[in-house]
Amino acid sequence: MLFHVRMDVRLPHDMPEEKAAELKRVEKARAAELQQAGTWRHLWRIxxxxxxxxxxxxxxxxxxxxxxxxxxxxxxxxIEVMALLRHPSSIRDGDR
Incomplete structure (x- = not known):
């Protein structure tokens, strides 16, 4: 099942820079794992x-x-989530 997910990150202003940098590093690695597994199919920055x-x-x-x-x-x-369904007019067979 496909989901459109918008994620807005709000780190506390008083979070130490070292902690923020470590969180971002670990997040990036986890995102890469999920993308390689096919779970996180697309990722776009706003x-x-x-x-x-x-x-x-x-x-x-x-x-x-x-x-x-x-x-x-x-x-x-x-986080804002929207479930996606294949549109009957879609010409892309790989969409589900």
Whole structure:
């Protein structure tokens, strides 16, 4: 099942830079693992914001929640999720 997920990151202003840098490093590595596994299919930065729009390919809502809640930056994210269904007019066979 595909999900469109917008993630807005809000790190505390008083977080030490070293801690923020380590969180970002671990987050980047986890994102790469999920992309290589095919779970995190697309990842786009939103210009001018500490935000992204992503497409996740998971079994169901529960798996998506598990994946998102295990991200290192999850405690500092505002997340908006939209379930996606293949449009009947889509010419892309790989879309589901």
């Amino acid at each position: 210009a001018g914001q500490y935000s992204n729009v992503s497409i996740f390919d998971v079994r169901d809502n529960d798996e998506l929640h598990a994946v998102l809640s295990m991200l290192p930056l999850f405690p500092f994210m505002q």
